[in-house]
Structures are given as C-alpha cells and as structure tokens.
Amino acid sequence: MPLFKGKASKAKPKKAIDYITNPQKAVIISSQSLDDNRNYAVQFKEICDIYGKGSKSDERKYYHFKLSCNPADNPTPQQSHELAEKLAQQLFSEYECVIATHNDTDTLHSHIMVNAVSFETGKKLHMNNSAYRYSKDLADEWAYLQWTGAPRPKKSENEAKQAKPSPPRVNIYHQPSRTWLKMGI
Numbered sequence: 001m002p003l004f005k006g007k008a009s010k011a012k013p014k015k016a017i018d019y020i021t022n023p024q025k026a027v028i029i030s031s032q033s034l035d036d037n038r039n040y041a042v043q044f045k046e047i048c049d050i051y052g053k054g055s056k057s058d059e060r061k062y063y064h065f066k067l068s069c070n071p072a073d074n075p076t077p078q079q080s081h082e083l084a085e086k087l088a089q090q091l092f093s094e095y096e097c098v099i100a101t102h103n104d105t106d107t108l109h110s111h112i113m114v115n116a117v118s119f120e121t122g123k124k125l126h127m128n129n130s131a132y133r134y135s136k137d138l139a140d141e142w143a144y145l146q147w148t149g150a151p152r153p154k155k156s157e158n159e160a161k162q163a164k165p166s167p168p169r170v171n172i173y174h175q176p177s178r179t180w181l182k183m184g185i
Helices: 014-020 040-051 077-091 129-148 157-163
Strands: 003-009 026-032 062-068 097-102 109-115 170-175 178-183
Touching (some): 003 129, 014 097, 014 109, 026 077, 040 109, 077 097, 077 109, 077 129
Antiparallel strands (some): 003 062, 170 178
16 A cells, blocks of 8 residues: 655745656656646745735645555556546645656655645645545555555444544634634544
8 A cells, every 4th residue: 555645844845846846756747727838836836926825934835745655566657646646636626736756766656746725715725633644544545446456345344433534624714814724623
C-alpha cells in the first residue's frame, strides 16, 4: 500500500513547485484548475491576491503531499500519477493543484501541491487529524483497488469502525469580522 503524507507550508510556493516539476525528476506533470501554459506559482499567487490571502509571513500558502508507492505493488508511473490525480480531485476539488510523478529514487512517488486558498470561495484549506487520516485511508483503499483490481476484503464490523473514519465534514464558521472553513470534526 502507498504511503501518503503531507504538510502545510508558510513559504512561497515557487521553490517547491520548481522542485516537483523539475524535468530531471518528474516523468509526468499535470495540474488541476490551472493553465498549464502559465507559471503555476504565479497562478497560486493570483488566487491569493484576489481573496486578500497569503500576504503575511505566518499564513499557510500551500500544502505539499507525497504519495509513495510500495515497490512490491510494481506500479507504473502512469498508475501512480492517475492515483494522485484521483486523490487531488476527490480531496481538493476546489483548490488549484500541481501533480508530478517522480522516478528519481528507488520508490516511485507523486507530489501534490495544493494552493491553500480555494479558487471558488477564497476560504483556506484546513486539514485536521480526522481529515488527514481520511485522506490516508482513501489513498490506501484506491491503491488496493488499482493494484489488485478488487475491493479490499471486508473487515469485521468492529475492525471497520476502528480503522475507517467517516469522511470529514466541512463547516463554515462566522464571526462578525471573519469567516473560515474547517474540514472535519
């Protein structure tokens, strides 16, 4: 099964995007809700500027996720990239994403860079522990299905309750001068 991990960053996304799209490392590059003929980092910044977000040094600017395939599954770069694209669409459908698959190490892996500001609502992405756990479980389930061609065997009812959290709920909180979005509870 794959390893799916990620973190938020307060740095500007240019260096990270340049790293994941480096042609010496990346074998496949795609995007979600971005123009592939324009600079991705500039487009991330444009959305932040439209909504007045991301200008402070202590603000989350993007999330960087890495999906590392298990070599025992013997995935192709196309399979790994397809899985990363499906995860980006399912988990971050209203956020701009850059997806790049690397084969420069012994372990085939894909990077997903997600703009922290939604292009639809201007709300910041927030992944709490429940949402993060859900995204990891989703990656495991889809990888198992993709590599084996069959759904994962059913667990006992007690195991299923402990192992698989429900999808995160999205809540919008309002204060007189603020509105923010929070995934999961």
